[in-house]
Every structure is written in C-alpha cells, then in structure tokens.
Amino acid sequence: SRRRQYLDGRWQFVTDPEDEGREEEYWESFPATDERMTVPCGWNARPDYVDYEGPAWYRTTFELLKRRNVRLTFLAVAHDASVYLDGEHLVGHYGGHTQFEAVCQGLAAGEHELVVRVDNERDEISLPRPGADWLSYGGITREVFVEELPDVFVDDLNLSYKLDGDCATVDAEVALRNLGDDAEREVTLTIDGTETTDVVELVASEPIVDRSVALSVEFGGVEQWSREEPRLYTATVTVGDDEYRDRIGFRTLSVDGTDILLNGSPVELAGVNRHEDHPEWGHAQPLRLMTHDLDLIQRAGFDTVRASHYPNHPRFLDLCDEEGIFVIEEIPYWQFDAERFARDPVLDRGLDMLEEMVTEHRHHPSVFAWSIHNECATQEEGLREPTERLVDRTRELDDSRLVTYASNRDFEGYTDECVDLVDFIGINAYWDWYFDGKTWPEFLEDVRNQYGETPAIVSEFGAGAVPGERTVEAQKWSEPFQREYLQNAVETFRESEFVSGFTVWQYCDIRVPRRKAMHRPRTQNNKGIVDEYRRPKEAYWTLRDVLPE
Ligand code: ADA
Incomplete structure (x- = not known):
C-alpha cells in the first residue's frame, strides 16, 4: 500500500582510485563529470571499468511532492557502501548481497540529493576475499527505492x-x-x-x-x-x-540417517550451481534473465539451485518459490583458513551477513538449506570454532531449515573436522579434472567411509569446456570431454544410495578476475553447461537426456 519510487536509471559516476574522497563534502569538490553509470548494474560489466577495483561515487536526485516520512532501501551495493542524503551521512553497510535501509522522518517536499560511495576492493579482511574465483562486481547492483511511510x-x-x-x-x-x-x-x-x-x-x-x-x-x-x-x-x-x-x-x-526429508519423504536433488553473472549486467539480474535461467534449468530436468556463493536477488527466490525449485543459499566465505577467520572483523562480518540473509529470506519455502561456508579449511581444528559459531547462530535465527557447508574433497587423505556440526554435508570434488587417480565410484566409497551416517550431496563437480571446442579425442577444455565427464558423474551419483543428490558446477560460464586468466581461458570459468550468454553446450543436451523429465 506504500507509494514507491524506484531510482533505477543513469546516475552520475566517478571512480576515486586514490581514495581522495573520504570526507563528506567530497562530492561538492568533485571534478565535474558527465559520466553516468546505470543503476542497477555492476561497473565491471562496462568495458571501461572491467578491472576497476576501489572506491567510486554515485550521485542522483529524487523528488517528493509533499513532506513525507520515507524509507530508502538498497537491495544490494557491492560491497562497502556509505550513503549521503542532502550532504549528511545517512547510513553505511558492508556486504554486497544483502539489503539495507534508512528511515527519514518528515523529509521536506522538493528535490533531494543522494550520493553513494561504493568500494569493491578486496583485502585481507573482506568477504569475499581476494583470489575468489568470480568477478566481484562493484557498484549498485540491485534496485534502490524510496517508499513513503505513514507515521x-x-x-x-x-x-x-x-x-x-x-x-x-x-x-x-x-x-x-x-x-x-x-x-x-x-x-x-x-x-x-x-x-x-x-x-x-x-x-x-x-x-x-x-x-x-x-x-x-x-x-x-x-x-x-x-x-x-x-x-x-x-x-x-x-x-x-x-x-x-x-x-x-x-x-x-529434516534428516533421517543419510536421507534428506521434505514433508517426511526422502528427496533426491538434481541441481546446478548458479552465479549471478552476465556479460552485460554483471551481478545485476533483470527479471527476464532470471526467468530465462530458470526455464533452461527446469527444461534440462534440474530441480535445485545452489546459490553459489552469496545471497541471491529476492526476486529470483520468489520465482523458485513459485516453480517448486529448491535453493541452497550461502554467504561468501570462499576458501578461508583458520588464520583468515581469526582476523578481526572477518567472523563478525560473516555473522552479520548470515543474519541479514536469514532474516531477509526466511519466508521463501524454496530455500531449504543455509550454507555457512564453501571450501574453508575444515580439515583444520581451527575451523571448528568459527563453524560452530556460524551454525549456532543460523539455528538460533531459523530452526526450520537445514544447515550445511561445502567441504573441499580434492585432496587425497582429506579428513573433515567439522562435519558433525551440520545437518548434511556438501562435497566439492573435481576428480579427473584437476586431479587424476580416482573414479567416481571410488570417490563415493571413500566419502561413505569417512562421513558414515551424515547425509551428503555432491555440491560441486565439473569440467571446463570452451564453447565451440569440439574434438574427436574429447580432450580437456572441449565440449565432448565435459559432456562425457558430467554424464558419467551424474549417472554414478544417481545410482548411489549414499548421496542425496548433486549440484553440477556450474550453470553458466562466468567472468573471473584478470589475474586468473592464465588458467581460465577467455577470462571465464568455463565449467558452465551453458555459456555466459546462455547458449547450451553439448553437456546441457546430454544431461537433459539423462535426467528424468
Ligand atoms: C571451487 C569453488 C568454485 C569454483 C570451482 C572451480 O570448488 O568452490 O567457486 O572456483 O572450484 O571451478 O574450480
């Protein structure tokens, strides 16, 4: 019932590589700029800013016809935001995938100026961390709106x-x-x-x-x-x-033995990992892209999306609610070891993100599990304490869903010190891609011996395929290699009584930072079963034949 103005559009924009603008009056002394940045959009999706990591400033105005109480909501700003309204600091927020807002009492009629400082720099205490395997787009990446409120x-x-x-x-x-x-x-x-x-x-x-x-x-x-x-x-x-x-x-x-139960009956999951990524918009996801993705995902016979590796746009979750798609949501602890967790305020930042994710998305029935981290060093004793803190906090906030994390199984002789803390375990494994020496049945046997009665899914497995690369020998980086690899893995997992399902790495090819380019051809993580423009690769059609309708 509230009147709402969306502030989508072209905002004034300027980067601030030397970080000169820490003071509040920065915008006033700012060099005049004709540059505009579309909101919502990630600036790294623009060719001129593809590698830009650091602070940048946005400016726009909005108008109120009458004096009003208003709430200003940002659905996501990646990653560190400070908002100034009419020259005054209004609100700050850390974390690029959850929303924040500020309420203003009795804002005068007329034009108001909104300035936002955004920083996407990654450092020793940031989430995600430097080195994470996706391009962490900077900018105002989801919608911004002003809502008029009664008293x-x-x-x-x-x-x-x-x-x-x-x-x-x-x-x-x-x-x-x-x-x-x-x-x-x-x-x-x-x-x-x-x-x-x-x-x-x-x-x-x-x-x-x-x-x-x-x-x-x-x-x-x-x-x-x-x-x-x-x-x-x-x-x-x-x-x-x-x-x-x-x-x-x-x-x-609930869980029972090695089963995951929905409404009391065991479920088998067949899913994909999906990053919010597209060459034109970066993390920003227009509705049509979301529906197109879901359509392709469902047509192939998948029923689950692992939102790797951060909270997704609420609208995508709405669509999953409507379509009966299962979602695993995660916070961006990607390959953190105990030393990184111990750096202040890394754990507090994660706890805040977790709380925001759970409280914002707790009504979506599609979200069936909260994932607290991905490939963190759970083979180390030092991971128990942060893992316990994250699990306990999640359960305090929401005891109606399952709690999980993704464990990195790529090392021979790997043990996991934290598995007893969660309801089910996600296993990430890239046998035959990064490492030789194990068949999928051997891998599953090994996992079963180690995890025993803990329910498990294979949360990541995949192979890179450069779109269009087709060879008779089906060597690595070709579409035939990926097709055979995934078909073999999926058939093994589907036959296994031990694992409750899988999520293929990954749905679409995604952009990675330039420094990864030498082992990520095209500066993309090419393990998508569709490319970055959603054109299916051979593996897509094969999995569609393998999976039941
Ligand atoms: C990891 C990680 C993914 C991606 C993948 C890969 O398991 O969790 O984000 O980097 O490996 O492609 O190697």
Whole structure:
C-alpha cells in the first residue's frame, strides 16, 4: 500500500582510485563529470571499468511532492557502501548481497540529493576475499527505492509455523515503528481467510519508537509446499493505513540417517550451481534473465539451485518459490583458513551477513538449506570454532531449515573436522579434472567411509569446456570431454544410495578476475553447461537426456 519510487536509471559516476574522497563534502569538490553509470548494474560489466577495483561515487536526485516520512532501501551495493542524503551521512553497510535501509522522518517536499560511495576492493579482511574465483562486481547492483511511510508502519514481519497434519499454527512477530504522536492502532494478521487482531498503544516518537506485537492464527486444510505442487499462501498485516504482505509455504525439512526429508519423504536433488553473472549486467539480474535461467534449468530436468556463493536477488527466490525449485543459499566465505577467520572483523562480518540473509529470506519455502561456508579449511581444528559459531547462530535465527557447508574433497587423505556440526554435508570434488587417480565410484566409497551416517550431496563437480571446442579425442577444455565427464558423474551419483543428490558446477560460464586468466581461458570459468550468454553446450543436451523429465 506504500507509494514507491524506484531510482533505477543513469546516475552520475566517478571512480576515486586514490581514495581522495573520504570526507563528506567530497562530492561538492568533485571534478565535474558527465559520466553516468546505470543503476542497477555492476561497473565491471562496462568495458571501461572491467578491472576497476576501489572506491567510486554515485550521485542522483529524487523528488517528493509533499513532506513525507520515507524509507530508502538498497537491495544490494557491492560491497562497502556509505550513503549521503542532502550532504549528511545517512547510513553505511558492508556486504554486497544483502539489503539495507534508512528511515527519514518528515523529509521536506522538493528535490533531494543522494550520493553513494561504493568500494569493491578486496583485502585481507573482506568477504569475499581476494583470489575468489568470480568477478566481484562493484557498484549498485540491485534496485534502490524510496517508499513513503505513514507515521505508524510495519517495519518487519517474522512468520514461523508448526504443522500438525493439515493444521498450521502461524506465529507472527510484527515489528512496528512510530514516527508520529501517541497512537493507538489495530494490528491485524490474515492468512488464508483466517484473521486475528490486537490493539497496540504507541507513544510519541523520540525520534522513532519501535514496538513489537505477537499474533497467532491457526487454520486447517493446509496444502503443503512441494516441488510438484508449490502451494503458496499470502500473509497480510494491516496497521491503520499500512499494509504489508509476504508469501510463505508450509513444509517440513529434516534428516533421517543419510536421507534428506521434505514433508517426511526422502528427496533426491538434481541441481546446478548458479552465479549471478552476465556479460552485460554483471551481478545485476533483470527479471527476464532470471526467468530465462530458470526455464533452461527446469527444461534440462534440474530441480535445485545452489546459490553459489552469496545471497541471491529476492526476486529470483520468489520465482523458485513459485516453480517448486529448491535453493541452497550461502554467504561468501570462499576458501578461508583458520588464520583468515581469526582476523578481526572477518567472523563478525560473516555473522552479520548470515543474519541479514536469514532474516531477509526466511519466508521463501524454496530455500531449504543455509550454507555457512564453501571450501574453508575444515580439515583444520581451527575451523571448528568459527563453524560452530556460524551454525549456532543460523539455528538460533531459523530452526526450520537445514544447515550445511561445502567441504573441499580434492585432496587425497582429506579428513573433515567439522562435519558433525551440520545437518548434511556438501562435497566439492573435481576428480579427473584437476586431479587424476580416482573414479567416481571410488570417490563415493571413500566419502561413505569417512562421513558414515551424515547425509551428503555432491555440491560441486565439473569440467571446463570452451564453447565451440569440439574434438574427436574429447580432450580437456572441449565440449565432448565435459559432456562425457558430467554424464558419467551424474549417472554414478544417481545410482548411489549414499548421496542425496548433486549440484553440477556450474550453470553458466562466468567472468573471473584478470589475474586468473592464465588458467581460465577467455577470462571465464568455463565449467558452465551453458555459456555466459546462455547458449547450451553439448553437456546441457546430454544431461537433459539423462535426467528424468
Ligand atoms: C571451487 C569453488 C568454485 C569454483 C570451482 C572451480 O570448488 O568452490 O567457486 O572456483 O572450484 O571451478 O574450480
């Protein structure tokens, strides 16, 4: 019910390689620039800025017709952001894949200036770290919007539920804010025609008062969300003139022995890893690209997406909710060892990202697991403490989903010291690509001996194929090599009783930083089953034949 202005468009833009502009008045003394950058977009997707890593400044204006309370929301700024409104620092945020916002009380009618400093530099304490195997685009990579708010409004909604047969009890925690005078409001929650109301008293704002209300509704005849029938329900909260809606799906997730259970029955996952990447937009993902990706993924017979290696655009999760696609979401701890975790504030940054990911995406039924890290040094004792902290925090925030991480199995004799901490383990393995010496059945046997009763999926396996490279010998980097490699692996995993599924590395080719180019032809990670423009490689068609419809 709120009037919303999207600030998509061409913002003024200038890079600041010497980092001269730390002071707030920087924009005023800034060299005049005619340069514009599209929002949303990653600047490294522009040929002139393809390698640029460092600070840059954006500027735009927006207009209010009347004096209003407003909330300014950034769905993602990669990676370190400081926002200035009319010359004053308004809000800062670290982390390139979760949203942040600021509420402004009684903003005057007329034009307002918005300046954003963005830094995508990676260093010893950044997430992701330097050396990560994807191009960490800088910029305002998701939408920015201004919402007009009444004095009393819903700031956040947290829904949780218990299922008993086809009966659901939904508990809602409604966080309210008051920007005005003393007020009394009815707060109503409606789900599937069942309604409950409470009346709250709110004192005058000084300057902003937060209040939380707990409501509960119970109703029967619940249809569970499943991959075949992804039934969604809308929860609506009204508080005076403010109406806030979100969708949920009812389903249960658990593990039993080496099985992963959805609604009490074992599931087999057949999935892909997907980076948010495209040559034209970088991390920014127009809706049409998301639907196109999902279409290709589903047509090949896949039912799962591992959002490697960071929280995805909420709209993509909406689509997965509607299509019955399973999603594993992750935070960008990519190949961190104990020493890196010990550097301040690496763990705190990850805990914050985790909290933001879980609280922003907790209503999406498609998200079935939170992944706390990828290929971190879990063979070292030193990883237990940070892993435990991350797992505990995830469970505190959300006990309705499974917790996992991806373990790096590429080393002979590898052991994992943290596997008992999670619900199931993801195994990343590149036998026959980076390393020789093991067949997939031998690899699975080895894994089974080590992980025993822990449910497992093969979360990464793959081979690079330069698009169009076709040879009779099917040597490495050719499409036939990749096709045979993936077919062999997928058939082995599908026959195995031990693994509960797999996610192929990877859906599409992705851009990598220039310094990786000597072992990543075309400056791309070429392990996609479609190329960076989504043109299928041979492996795509073969897997489509192998997987059931
Ligand atoms: C790792 C990593 C991926 C990618 C992959 C590869 O397992 O998790 O991000 O780098 O290897 O292509 O080698």
